[in-house]
Amino acid sequence: MPPVVPVRDRRARRSRSALLRAAVDLVGERGTAAVPISDLADAADVSRQVLYQQFGDRDALLLEAALDLARRDLMPRLGDPAAAVPGRARSLAVARHFAEHRGFYRALMTGSTAFALGKALSGLLVPFNRQLFQEALGGTLDARTMDDLAMCLAGGGQALVCAWLIEGEDPLDPEEFADRTTRMVTVLVSALLTVHAPGGAPGALASGQPGERTIR
Template identity: 50%
Template sequence: MHSDTGAHHLVVEFDLPSNPEVRDRRVRRSRSALLSAAVRLVSERGTTAVPATDLAEAADVSRRVLYLHFGDRDGVLLAAAAELVTRELLPRLPQDLDDAPTTLTLARHFAEYREFYRPLLTGSCAYAAIRTVNSLFHPYRLASARRLFGDLDEQAAGEVADFLTGAASMALGEWLVDGQDPLDPDDFAQRLLRIQSVLTGAYRDRRSAPTPTEDLSENTACDQSAPPEIAGSAGADDPGPRGRA
């Protein structure tokens, strides 16, 4: 650092690395250290109320670096959740999430890192955390929606994917927050698959059932095949009131 303390001004210059690769490497190292510190401290303390100063000290960076990269403490926590899912879980998943081994892999990941996810889902940034994690799973749920429910248009597929993602995240959140220790990933995976089976079965039953229009057409055809009956009319062999008199 160089300084020039003239009578009328103060100039401060910082000696930054001239090589962009060195700067990028330092940035990546600082970000990685902060994200790791966030997962560790939240897990250890059981709360997201971890001061930014503590996060910076645990990562061996300044608070200025934290604010520069993530804006605030919650920004660090959200990025840590996204990075954890992206690094540890998504590479082990196929394109859809509807088979038993895949669902079990998902359940085992969240059970393994429960001490981090549980405070995140009950802390100040819970809503943002749920939206962040859901956005990572949306492409997978979109593929599942198309496979499970057949040929859906773009809007319908997106709405079904949103529904599946939201329902799964609610069940997952309840399991992580309120589930008894130790969590049972096998049992939770079976619960998700059972719910999915009910939804797909109901959808297929509905598609195979006749529509109200078809029922109406069948009833109309039956009515037309029967002889007409006119209220108050006499039959061919009925002589009528005068004949009977």
Template identity: 50%
Template sequence: MHTSPAPTQPADPVKDTLVSQAVGQAGRCGAPHILTVRRELFPQLEGGTEAGRRRALATARHFAHHRSFYRAMLTGSCAFATTRALNGVLGSLQRPVMRMLFGELDQAAVEDLTAFFSGGMAAVINDWLIDGEDPLDPEEFTDRLLRLMSVVTAGQHLQADGGHV
């Protein structure tokens, strides 16, 4: 039986480069989930640095929907590569936010802040995926993420659930 290839999203050179770099770093272990994130989550996150509830909920729903896959990848022999690759993907989404939050910074500071925030976000997501009660509740988790972002951005006079972070 012949199967048709899965439909793909239109080419986006920036995202393709980020995904290629992350896959290259993660190797065979990281490739499946990076492609899943690109194909299924990135299109829902279009809109630049707008965060708000829509993007946070899309992220939570994506990870909840693919929980068994991510849980296996995050607890098995590929855990390090998976975590590193996910941090890279989340970092690509967080980098512009760092400039909005903290203004003009040198590139090293932007990269450090991006790693700090995306790594922390990944840790919270990973804990939820691995240890969260069945079934996962994306709405509740979204509220949790938005509360965290409100705390982090409070000194920046921005509200995480107000549309921009």
């Protein structure tokens, strides 16, 4: 038999989920993160006290709503970081997710949660970047440098997404953005392969090689 969940716990989870959904919906509709706490609570059909109990303040709610959305919608599209998925397919999945939720993310990226959101989203993508560099450069770099590269690529990618969401023309074109990011990653990996190819021979990137895995 499944474990019995206390009624209070079930109610708390329902309230939390309702607040997360309300945050995404209201911020996305209004295009601003400055949604009154009373509006968020009303949309979730909970009291302001419940909101404070669950999240502490509005910024914490909005940040958690963004991470919840990314975990529910984006991460399943990306799959297992260790799986052999073409790089462009993942770039396109990222572009489509953010384009579909442009109003919500753009509001957060131009508000008080911008820094925390960028750091959190970058953290979600680090394992995928680490695997990319591991496949292309495994054995030629120490683990710390591999991690640093993965973090740099995640941060740079997040900055590109942010600029695209804020400044891009309507409607956003995920296909075009996926091409841009794929080219950027391909150039980066190719340059690193040239410098850190097995045997240390500069210019050792041959045709048919690891860098090409990022553009299929």
